[in-house]
Amino acid sequence: MFAAPAMIFVGLLIIFPLVWTIYLSLTDSHGSVRAPSQFIGFANYMEVLSDTERFWPAAGRTAYFTITALAVEVVLGMIIALLLWRPFRGEKWVRVAILLPLVATPVAVGMMWRLIFDPNMGFANQMLGWIGIPAQPWLSGQSTALPTTIFMDIWQWTPMVVLIMLAGLTSLSDEPDEAARMDGANAWQRFFFVTLPLMMPTVIVAILLRSIDALKTFDILYATKGKGGGSFHEVETLNIYAYGLSFDYNEYGLSSAVLMIFFFIIIGVMWILTRRKKGIK
Amino acid sequence: MTRRNPALAKRKPFGVRIYKNFRFAALALVVLCLLAPLAWLVASSLKTNVDIYDASKTFFFVPTLENYANVLTRNNYFVFIFNSFWVASASTVLSLILGVPAAYAMSRFTMHRSALVVLMARVIPGISLLVPWYYVFSNMKMVGGFGVLILSHMFVALPLIVYIMMSYFDSMPLELEESAQVDGLTPIGAFQRITLPLSVGGMATAGILSFIFSWNNFMFALVLSGSKTKTLPVAIFDFVSYASIDWGGLMAAATVVTIPIMIIALFTQKYIVSGMTAGATKG
Numbered sequence: 309m310f311a312a313p314a315m316i317f318v319g320l321l322i323i324f325p326l327v328w329t330i331y332l333s334l335t336d337s338h339g340s341v342r343a344p345s346q347f348i349g350f351a352n353y354m355e356v357l358s359d360t361e362r363f364w365p366a367a368g369r370t371a372y373f374t375i376t377a378l379a380v381e382v383v384l385g386m387i388i389a390l391l392l393w394r395p396f397r398g399e400k401w402v403r404v405a406i407l408l409p410l411v412a413t414p415v416a417v418g419m420m421w422r423l424i425f426d427p428n429m430g431f432a433n434q435m436l437g438w439i440g441i442p443a444q445p446w447l448s449g450q451s452t453a454l455p456t457t458i459f460m461d462i463w464q465w466t467p468m469v470v471l472i473m474l475a476g477l478t479s480l481s482d483e484p485d486e487a488a489r490m491d492g493a494n495a496w497q498r499f500f501f502v503t504l505p506l507m508m509p510t511v512i513v514a515i516l517l518r519s520i521d522a523l524k525t526f527d528i529l530y531a532t533k534g535k536g537g538g539s540f541h542e543v544e545t546l547n548i549y550a551y552g553l554s555f556d557y558n559e560y561g562l563s564s565a566v567l568m569i570f571f572f573i574i575i576g577v578m579w580i581l582t583r584r585k586k587g588i589k
Numbered sequence: 590m591t592r593r594n595p596a597l598a599k600r601k602p603f604g605v606r607i608y609k610n611f612r613f614a615a616l617a618l619v620v621l622c623l624l625a626p627l628a629w630l631v632a633s634s635l636k637t638n639v640d641i642y643d644a645s646k647t648f649f650f651v652p653t654l655e656n657y658a659n660v661l662t663r664n665n666y667f668v669f670i671f672n673s674f675w676v677a678s679a680s681t682v683l684s685l686i687l688g689v690p691a692a693y694a695m696s697r698f699t700m701h702r703s704a705l706v707v708l709m710a711r712v713i714p715g716i717s718l719l720v721p722w723y724y725v726f727s728n729m730k731m732v733g734g735f736g737v738l739i740l741s742h743m744f745v746a747l748p749l750i751v752y753i754m755m756s757y758f759d760s761m762p763l764e765l766e767e768s769a770q771v772d773g774l775t776p777i778g779a780f781q782r783i784t785l786p787l788s789v790g791g792m793a794t795a796g797i798l799s800f801i802f803s804w805n806n807f808m809f810a811l812v813l814s815g816s817k818t819k820t821l822p823v824a825i826f827d828f829v830s831y832a833s834i835d836w837g838g839l840m841a842a843a844t845v846v847t848i849p850i851m852i853i854a855l856f857t858q859k860y861i862v863s864g865m866t867a868g869a870t871k872g
Contacts, residue, residue, distance in 0.1 A: 314691030314747060321744050322710055325721035332720065341724045391615055398616075405620040407861065408627060411854040413805045415822040416843035420630040423836055429642050431629060463626065468865065475866035524714045527807045527822075534829075547714055554720050555812055567717040574712055 333564035338557075345561065352565035362541065363566065366549040367573075369454060369537075373545055374522040377461045381518060382511065384462070385469025390499070392470070393477050406467040414464065418531025421460045422447065447532055453542040460528050465521070469514050476510030477503075512585040516578065523574055526551065546570045630847070634840035641836045656841035664838075666845065668817075669824040673846075676735065676810075676820060677803040680742035681796050688747050689792060692754030693780060697763075710748035715808050718744065723812060733815025741809040746799035753798065756867045757791030758784075794864040797857050804850050821846040 333352055337345035356363050392402060409417070424431045425446035433443040446456045480503070488502045529543050536552050537544025544552075550570060553563035633641055635652040660666050722741065723732065731737045761784070769779040807822040814823060825846065828839035854861055 314687040314751065317687055317743070317747065318710065321722075321740070322713065322718065325718040326713070328721035328724070329717050332724075341727050388619055391612055391619070396612070402616055402620055403858065403862075404855065405623040407854055407858060408851055409623055410865070411801050411805075411850050411861070412627065413807075413822055413843070413846045413850065415805075415807045415825055416630070416847045419825060419839055419843045420626055423633060423641075423840065424626060424629060429644070431647065434644060434647060463623070467623070471862055471866050520712055526715075527805075530807070530811075531825075547716060550714070550716050551808070554716065554723075560720055560724075564717075564720060567714065567720070570714055571717055574714065578712060 329564045329567055332560055333568050335561045337560040337564075338562070340558070341560070348561070352562050353569070355562065356565045356569060362544070362549060365541070366537075366544050366546050369543065370523060370545040370547070373454065373458055373461070373525065374519055376455075377458050377465070377522050378515060378518055380458075380462050381466045381469045382514060384466050385473050385514065386507075386511070388466070388470045389473035389477055392474055406470055409464045410467045410471075412464070414527035415531045417464055418460065418528040421456075421463075421528075422532050425456055450540050450542050453533065453538060457529055457532060457543050460532070461522065461525060464528070465518060469518060472514040472517070473507070473510060476507050476513075480506055509585060512581060516581045516585070519577060519581065520574070523547075523577070546573075627847075630840055631844055634837065634844045636837060638835065638837045656837040657845070659838055660841045660845060664824070664827060664842075666824070666842070669819055669821050670845070672735075672814075672818055673804055673821045676738045676742055676818075677800050679735075679739045680746050680803050681799045683739065684743045684746035684750050684799055685792060685796055687743075688750035688795070689754055689785075689788070690780075692751045693758055693784065695751070696755045696758035710744060711752075715745075719809065719812055726813065732813055733818060735818055737813050738810060738818055738820070741813055742803040742806055745802050745806060745809075749799050749802065750795040753795040753864050753867045754788070754791055757788055757794075761787065790860070793857070794860040794867075797853065797860050798864040801850055801854070801861075804846075 332345075334347060334349060335345040336348045336351075337343070388406075392399070427433060427443060427445050427448055430446070432446060436443060445452055447453050484502050484506065485498055488498045493501070524547050525545065526547050529537060529545065529548050530551075533543045535556055537548045546566065547570070550563050550566045553559045553566060632650075634656055635654070636646065636650050637653055637655060640646040640650045719741075722737070726732050726737045765783050765787070766776075766779045769783045770776065774782060805822065806820075810820040810823045814820060821842075825839065825842050828835045828842055
C-alpha cells in the first residue's frame with residue numbers, strides 16, 4: 309500500500325516505455341511521431357546488426373571507452389583510497405577535492421576540458437610546450453578524441469570509486485591485518501594477500517556501479533564533440549548513436565532496435581558482474 | 590599506524606618517515622589534479638576573450654566580470670537559473686513523497702522483486718525511455734512545458750531515493766515501531782510518528798543527491814525542454830555557435846551552473862558521501 313504510488317509511477321514511466329520501444333523496434337516508424345507506421349518484423353534488427361559502418365564501430369567504442377575508463381578508475385581509486393585510509397592532518401581538504409568533480413555539472417566539465425584541450429590556445433598544449441613535447445590535437449584528432457574523453461571521465465568519476473573503496477576499507481576489521489603483521493608480512497604482502505581479497509566484494513560493487521554509468525556516457529561526449537560524436541563519428545558510442553538516430557534523424561524504428569540491443573548488452577554485463585559477485589561471497 | 594605498535598615503529602622509523610612524505614606528496618598531487626581544472630575554469634571566466642588567446646596571460650591577467658555581466662544580462666540567464674531550480678526542487682520533493690513510503694514498504698516487507706523493478710531504472714539507458722516519452726508527450730502537446738521536465742527528472746530521482754532510503758530503513762531497528770504499536774499506534778501512525786522523524790537524516794541525503802542529479806541532468810532537458818523551460822546545462826550551448834565559440838562567456842556560464850551545486854555540496858559533504866556509498870559495502 310505504501311509502495312503503490314511509486315510502483316504505478318515507475319510502471320508508467322519505465323515499463324510502458326520499454327514495451328513501446330520493443331513495439332517501435334518492429335515498425336518502420338520515422339519522420340514525425342504522428343506519422344503512421346508499418347509493422348516490419350525484425351528488419352530493423354537485421355539492418356542494425358549488419359551495419360558495419362556506424363553500429364559496430366559505435367559498439368566497439370562503447371566497449372573501449374567503458375573498459376579503459378573502468379580499469380584506470382578502479383586501480384587509481386584503490387590507490388587513492390589506500391592513501392586516505394588512515395587518519396592524517398588535512399584530511400578535510402582532500403575530501404573536498406574528491407567531492408567537487410563528482411558534483412560538477414558534466415556538461416560544464418566537458419566545456420571546461422574543451423578549452424583546456426584546445427589545440428591552439430589550450431593549457432594542455434602549453435604545458436607540453438614547457439617540456440618540449442609538440443602540440444597534440446587532443447579532441448580534434450581522429451584517433452586522440454576518444455582517449456581524451458576517457459581522460460575526462462576518469463577525472464570526474466575516479467572520486468566515486470575512491471568513496472566506495474574508502475567505505476569498504478573502513479568497514480574492514482583490523483584483525484586480519486594485525487595478524488599478518490605479527491606473522492611478519494610486509495606492507496605489499498598484507499595488501500595483496502589480506503586487504504585485497506577482503507575488498508573484492510567492494511571492488512565488484514564499484515565496477516558494477518561505474519560500468520552502468522560508463523556504458524551510458526552521454527553528457528561529456530555531446531558537450532565536447534556535439535552531434536554524431538564529431539564529424540568523423542570519432543567518439544560516437546552506442547548511446548550517442550541511438551540519440552542521433554532518434555532525435556537528429558527521427559528514425560524511431562531503427563533507433564529503438566539499437567536501443568533494445570544496447571539494453572540487452574547492459575543487462576548481460578550486469579548479469580555477469582552480479583554472478584561474479586555472488587561467486588566471491 | 591605507528592602509534593598502535595611502538596615496537597615496529599622503532600624498528601623502521603626510516604621506512605615510516607619515507608611513507609609519510611610519499612603519502613603527503615601523492616595526496617597533494619591528487620588534490621592538484623582534481624582542483625586545478627576547476628580553478629582553470631573559474632580563471633578563464635574572469636578573462637576577456639583576448640586574454641584567453643594570449644599565452645603570456647596564462648597565470649597573470651587583470652580579472653574582469655565582463656563575461657558574467659554578459660551572461661546574466663544579455664542571455665536571460667536568470668530565467669534559466671530559475672528553471673533549473675524549479676525543475677530540480679519540484680522533482681526532488683515529489684520523488685521524496687512517492688519514494689520514502691515505497692522504500693519503507695520494500696524494506697519492512699522485504700519486497701525484493703518490486704525493489705528490483707525500481708533499481709532497473711538505474712540500468713536502463715535514458716534514451717530508450719526518451720523516445721516513447723517524446724512520442725506520448727508531443728502528441729499531448731506537453732513537450733516544452735515544465736510538467737514533462739519534472740516528470741522525466743523524477744525518473745532519475747525516484748530510484749535513487751528508494752535505493753538510499755531502503756538501505757537507511759534496513760539499518761533502523763524494528764523494535765521502535767513494534768513498541769509503538771504495542772502502545773496503541775496503528776502501523777501508519779507508527780510510521781508517521783516514529784520512523785519518519787528518525788529518518789530525517791536519510792531523507793536529507795536522498796533529497797540533496799536527487800537535487801544535484803536533477804540540476805546536472807542534460808539529456809532529458811535537451812529533448813524535452815522548450816525555449817521557455819530551458820535549464821542551465823542546455824543553455825550553456827548558446828555560447829557554442831557553428832563558426833566560433835565565445836570562450837569567456839561559455840566559461841562564465843559553466844561557472845554559473847557549477848558554483849551553486851558545489852556550495853551545496855560543501856555544506857552537505859557528509860550526507861553526499863553517505864548517500865553515494867549507500868549499500869555499496871553491504872553488497
